[in-house]
Amino acid sequence: MALSDNLIVDRYPTRTAEPVAHIERSDATVWGTIESDSLASFDADGFAMIDALLDPTEVADLTDEVVGLTKDPDLWLDDRLIIEKSANRVRSIFEVHRLSARVGDLVRESRIVGLARQVLGSEVYIHQSRVNFMPGFQGTGFYWHSDFETWHAEDGMPAPRAVSLSIALTDNYPYNGSLMVMPGSHRTFVPCQGVTPTEHYRESLRQQQFGVPTEADITELANKHGIAQFTGRAGSALLFDSNLMHGSANNITPFPRSNIFLVFNSVENTLVEPFAADAPRPTYIGSRDFTPVR
Amino acid sequence: MALSDNLIVDRYPTRTAEPVAHIERSDATVWGTIESDSLASFDADGFAMIDALLDPTEVADLTDEVVGLTKDPDLWLDDRLIIEKSANRVRSIFEVHRLSARVGDLVRESRIVGLARQVLGSEVYIHQSRVNFMPGFQGTGFYWHSDFETWHAEDGMPAPRAVSLSIALTDNYPYNGSLMVMPGSHRTFVPCQGVTPTEHYRESLRQQQFGVPTEADITELANKHGIAQFTGRAGSALLFDSNLMHGSANNITPFPRSNIFLVFNSVENTLVEPFAADAPRPTYIGSRDFTPVR
Numbered sequence: 279m280a281l282s283d284n285l286i287v288d289r290y291p292t293r294t295a296e297p298v299a300h301i302e303r304s305d306a307t308v309w310g311t312i313e314s315d316s317l318a319s320f321d322a323d324g325f326a327m328i329d330a331l332l333d334p335t336e337v338a339d340l341t342d343e344v345v346g347l348t349k350d351p352d353l354w355l356d357d358r359l360i361i362e363k364s365a366n367r368v369r370s371i372f373e374v375h376r377l378s379a380r381v382g383d384l385v386r387e388s389r390i391v392g393l394a395r396q397v398l399g400s401e402v403y404i405h406q407s408r409v410n411f412m413p414g415f416q417g418t419g420f421y422w423h424s425d426f427e428t429w430h431a432e433d434g435m436p437a438p439r440a441v442s443l444s445i446a447l448t449d450n451y452p453y454n455g456s457l458m459v460m461p462g463s464h465r466t467f468v469p470c471q472g473v474t475p476t477e478h479y480r481e482s483l484r485q486q487q488f489g490v491p492t493e494a495d496i497t498e499l500a501n502k503h504g505i506a507q508f509t510g511r512a513g514s515a516l517l518f519d520s521n522l523m524h525g526s527a528n529n530i531t532p533f534p535r536s537n538i539f540l541v542f543n544s545v546e547n548t549l550v551e552p553f554a555a556d557a558p559r560p561t562y563i564g565s566r567d568f569t570p571v572r
Numbered sequence: 573m574a575l576s577d578n579l580i581v582d583r584y585p586t587r588t589a590e591p592v593a594h595i596e597r598s599d600a601t602v603w604g605t606i607e608s609d610s611l612a613s614f615d616a617d618g619f620a621m622i623d624a625l626l627d628p629t630e631v632a633d634l635t636d637e638v639v640g641l642t643k644d645p646d647l648w649l650d651d652r653l654i655i656e657k658s659a660n661r662v663r664s665i666f667e668v669h670r671l672s673a674r675v676g677d678l679v680r681e682s683r684i685v686g687l688a689r690q691v692l693g694s695e696v697y698i699h700q701s702r703v704n705f706m707p708g709f710q711g712t713g714f715y716w717h718s719d720f721e722t723w724h725a726e727d728g729m730p731a732p733r734a735v736s737l738s739i740a741l742t743d744n745y746p747y748n749g750s751l752m753v754m755p756g757s758h759r760t761f762v763p764c765q766g767v768t769p770t771e772h773y774r775e776s777l778r779q780q781q782f783g784v785p786t787e788a789d790i791t792e793l794a795n796k797h798g799i800a801q802f803t804g805r806a807g808s809a810l811l812f813d814s815n816l817m818h819g820s821a822n823n824i825t826p827f828p829r830s831n832i833f834l835v836f837n838s839v840e841n842t843l844v845e846p847f848a849a850d851a852p853r854p855t856y857i858g859s860r861d862f863t864p865v866r
Binding site (some may be wrong): 377414415419421422451452453455458483493496497505506525526527528529530531532533 | 708709713715716745746747749752787790791794795799801819820821822823824825826827
């Protein structure tokens with residue numbers, strides 16, 4: 279353990295043996311200056327929807343690019359490619375900004391990385407990137423969770439000074455497994471009970487079992503905040519705080535749902551040792567290269 | 573087999589060994605005269621949403637009534653009570669209009685049965701009634717299907733001259749497993765491949781495996797008709813044609829979804845022998861008491 283780690287007080291304890299009360303967040307949500315009109319409600323809601331961030335041609339080009347990755351035989355042997363549990367299909371590909379120069383170039387554009395800089399008030403780096411493919415008919419969702427809870431416990435992210443940008447590559451309807459969020463829930467940290475098993479990430483990327491809030495927690499937050507859905511045409515995007523409570527239902531419609539998912543962390547919030555796991559997750563899931571996006 | 577059955581030509585063959593092409597419906601959708609404004613689009617869409625069919629007091633009283641049934645120890649030994657597969661909870665109770673005098677009285681009111689009479693153009697009787705409880709968090713949906721396909725194959729209903737009325741006892745949001753329908757799909761009968769197993773109903777009420785359209789069928793219908801959702805406050809209702817393609821996703825929200833489901837069949841469309849099963853299903857699922865509702 280590095281000397282600096284000894285000096286860090288864990289303000290967000292989780293994965294505890296006994297239940298711990300909710301923690302009202304002591305950190306800011308917006309650390310910089312909001313300039314984009316589309317981000318006006320970010321501080322209050324913990325998220326913002328950005329219509330037509332990409333135009334249809336860009337969506338088509340990116341789709342070709344990431345579908346191409348799923349057909350790369352080398353990647354089928356790569357840990358960065360995650361297979362859907364119920365069918366032999368690609369669910370996610372990690373580090374997509376490194377595997378694809380086109381995605382890497384997109385990330386560096388100010389209309390993309392600039393959104394994260396406005397909220398986080400500093401230079402930012404990519405903590406995680408991936409493309410998600412939720413197929414039609416058989417698409418399974420993700421249960422309710424806060425990303426920061428996992429990144430803090432398993433990756434060693436000190437504070438919720440990170441944002442995720444989900445860019446839709448397909449139309450998001452209310453009924454094809456689109457993301458559900460609880461507006462304002464980012465102000466409350468919900469500690470999760472249960473010690474993290476070794477190499478938990480291998481299972482959790484397909485189906486979450488630890489780091490899951492209780493039904494009582496979810497009920498309390500949903501009654502207080504309600505639920506909103508991210509719907510919109512392909513090319514629209516959702517920027518959301520790392521501690522926002524979110525989840526998704528399954529998708530029995532024929533309409534698949536795919537997106538590019540980029541996590542930006544502040545360079546003033548770089549990772550330390552995990553706060554509640556034996557060892558950090560692999561770097562393709564939680565990067566330890568803190569080079570700013572430029 | 574009764575003499576009359578020999579004379580019936582099966583215009584809707586299904587559960588066939590080989591695939592059969594879609595059949596454009598030769599029967600009418602509206603057999604009577606539409607008087608209610610809320611049913612104006614029923615003929616074209618195959619469904620109509622009726623806002624505030626019941627007031628909040630009626631909803632509360634009915635909810636008390638049906639929750640009371642789930643606590644009746646005698647019913648736990650009754651085939652009419654169906655248990656949720658993934659949890660030891662009540663999913664449905666059949667023949668609720670007989671088990672509860674309050675529900676029986678409601679059905680006879682002209683604002684309820686009158687909707688069915690307008691569409692079906694005759695006296696009507698109850699083919700099936702049930703209350704459905706989709707719990708929060710663990711609620712599992714129903715895959716895409718046409719009710720008429722099942723009622724024809726397994727119950728011996730000759731023609732799609734029946735309607736279902738789903739009355740919401742809880743608020744229906746787009747995200748808590750609310751019913752999805754394909755507007756206009758009622759005009760197309762989609763035969764299903766695969767011979768019906770004996771006593772299929774025991775399993776199919778919990779999880780459908782036969783009488784299921786192919787993914788190609790569902791894709792074709794969804795691309796042609798699109799998808800609409802039944803959302804609205806508790807007390808609102810959906811009246812829909814027996815051949816409308818519909819389904820529902822799972823429900824990971826804390827908000828349960830319960831409804832009373834009433835199927836009215838025309839007395840001019842009473843059941844014969846099943847068209848594609850060894851024996852009819854039990855009468856609590858497909859009634860053979862054709863006494864008109866009065």
